Amino acid sequence: MHEQKHDLREAMVQSFIKAVDRGINLAVVVSDSTSTSKIKPFAQKYPDRLINVGIAEQNLVGVAAGLSLGGFVAVTANAACFLVARANEQVKNDVCYSNTNVKLIGLNAGVCYGPLAGTHHAIDDISIMLGLGNIVILAPSDAIDTAAIFDFALEYEGPVYIRMDSDKLPVIHNEDYRFELGRANLLRTGTDISIMAMGSTAHEAYFAGQELEADSVQAEVINISSIRPVDKEAIAESIRKTRRVITVEEHSLHGGLGSIIAEIIVEENLQAQLIRLGIPQGQFSKAGPRDKIRAHYQIDKNGIVTAAQKLLQTS
Amino acid sequence: MSNQFKLQPAQIVEKAKEIRKKIIHTNVRAGQGHTGSDLSEVDILASLFFRILNIQKDRIDDPDRDRFILSKGHGVCGLYCTLVEAGYLPEELLDTYLQFDSDMPGHPVRQKCLFVELNTGALGHGLSVGVGLALSAKKTNRRFRVFVLTGDGELQEGSNWEAAMSGAHFKLDNLVLIVDRNTLQLADRTETIMGLEPLADKFRAFGFEVYRANGHDPGDLIETIESLDMHNAMPKAVIAKTIKGKGVSFIEDRAAWHHRIPNEAEVLTALEELE
Incomplete structure (x- = not known):
């Protein structure tokens, strides 16, 4: 980086x-x-x-x-x-x-x-x-x-x-990164938990992954920049490995990345725990400085780390 | 490029008769359709496709061809019947009008039908896309012209006026808007529902050069459109006075016929009147 x-x-x-x-x-x-x-x-x-x-x-x-x-x-x-x-x-x-x-x-x-x-x-x-x-x-x-x-x-x-x-x-990508339609980008590999993010929240996920590593948690961080088509295979493969998923998006929880991942979990019968971070469905976002909004909805680094700890405790 | 038919007005009148008969047959066979709207526009479409538009069957993708957008997409049966009459489409295709997965659905689809530039049906879209097309011609020094046919009730959509403002701002003298001014919309008279008049003044105020024509007289339509100055830095609006349902006495000028279908007895009367 x-x-x-x-x-x-x-x-x-x-x-x-x-x-x-x-x-x-x-x-x-x-x-x-x-x-x-x-x-x-x-x-x-x-x-x-x-x-x-x-x-x-x-x-x-x-x-x-x-x-x-x-x-x-x-x-x-x-x-x-x-x-x-x-x-x-x-x-x-x-x-x-x-x-x-x-x-x-x-x-x-x-x-x-x-x-x-x-x-x-x-x-x-x-x-x-x-x-x-x-x-x-x-x-x-x-x-x-x-x-x-x-x-x-x-x-x-x-x-x-x-x-x-x-x-x-x-x-957060290497210079040799090549975009491929329908391909997810693995930002770091891990076996304990999968963090999947879209757009600029990939940064929050990336830094959360670093912080979790200090706590000896190996987080796999995936940037989903191709939303449609989406990389079902890579997503399913990661979830099969970790069985724990957090999705992060600065978007309503209705019909965004979290919904896409939830569909994949159900349709592929992946038996995983999922926490979707975003703006709750049926709500408008609160207004204010962007970092405060992200903190409020837990779509920042700290919120992701907290969600990860919660998932790891319950399983 | 030129029009491949170049018919005289009297010949176009004959073509329009045939198109009207096809419209009646096709809508009756399908069991639904916008009969009144289709009949309203026939003489305009016949004048465009048999005389005005510089298009040719063997050059359907030619970048220099004139572009026509049927912004009043619900009048699609009129367009299909015109394209069939011109030999651009096989007549049997009309049997599939409105059928499952037909190449002739109830609003035009460019992926399915030649000379359809845009998938219309939602009103107030054609003029903006026409502005973009006319602008593309200006930017690439191409000489094609862009014709957009709207209904009149359609002009209640605000997007038309965004488009009109930009057509004048970009000095698109290669853009011709034709308004099928039959004064009826789905529910009632345009002036009862939401008045459009003074329509010509409105277009003038937006920077258009405005003409009026008898929308059922190919001679008048052709003379009006062929004498337009396509190099005066102004877009054109031709307000074509029409009668909804034109050609069939009991359909003419009746809002109820926006999308009604004649019954068996009515069909016979209609076809008699169209002879």
Whole structure:
């Protein structure tokens, strides 16, 4: 792990620039979200490829679908909360059902906008996207993961949703990491407990794994950045080994990573204990500083360690 | 590229008659359908597919072809019957309309039907996608034009106005919106439910060049559309005055026929009137 922290959006924008450099016919569509997307370096180099539709999310997605039908690889970049809620029908019909070559980027997802409260939180984006056909769902966790995921997505033909974080985050993947669709990333191996996390909570899981090791607990930490398709085999293999699972997500417990893992446990008859950490279903997240929100819902390092100790005590 | 038929208005009137008969037969056979909506748009579709649109059967994927989006996706039977009449689709396919897993479902699906650019059916989607397509043409110096056909009740969807604002902002003179202005929507008259007038002024205020045409007169539609200035930096709206259910007296201008099907006796009368 490298201490230096990177804004994942900067890695995203560099991927955009490199994609055009190598001949991809890219158009990035924003809805007044030029600062949200940190798109300036791209806009300076390829001003004609950036389209701003103003504060109009339905039009954002419809225009992107039209651009893709006209031959562009179209990317939308705006806050996840407005993308998935305001433009839901455009996402469903113009992108997913019509199977257009659009990449939907949900920026500042989860509770990145902590104190800005419920209107700005996106704790339902994964569950909403999972209900739609044809769409690949990805959630990078660090700058290396982000670059790899965008390099993949811009070459992939068809709808993709990418859940993005706003924090500056250290690197938890090796330089030789390669993203593979439908493949889980093992961040550390262990035999006592499996911790599975999505997006930036992979960092909390990673550090919890380190802390548990000091207590002689061998935690296996898996970053699930490919949500659909998901790596059922690797997930089941880990659970068969440890029989104890914690899932961690900055998302509602309805229809997120925890739900996916619970389905796998039941369908594969894995006989495991499961603790799902996230925002309880049927609730909006509390508002406030993000670290306080994470602590409240136990989706931080300490919460994961506590959950792990509980699981180890009861079995 | 040019239109492969290039028919004269009088020939298009004959084609429209055949399309209307197919619509009656197809909806009756299927047991359901949007008969009134289908009949409303026939002369517009016939004018587009037999004269205006630069499309050809052997070049269906040509990036320079004109694009047409049926934003009022519930009028899909009108589109299927037009495509069959033009020989783009086999006539037998109409027998499968609305059947299980048919290539002719009740709203258009691009994966299943040629010249369908977008899966419509939810209202207020076509114009935004049309804006994106027209913008793609501008950005790649292609000369194709984009035609979007909406219903009128559909214009109550706010997304249309987001799209209209952007079409003018991006100076999309290659974008033509045609409004099937039959003044009826599912429940009642548009002006009773949620008034649209003054519709032309609204589009003008949004930066469109606005024209009115008789939506049942191919001559008028063709003259209006062929004389549009496609290089004046303004998107166009053609408000086509139509009668819902046009061509069959007892269906014409009746909200109840938005998705009703004629019974046996009514079919005979309808086909007689369409001769």
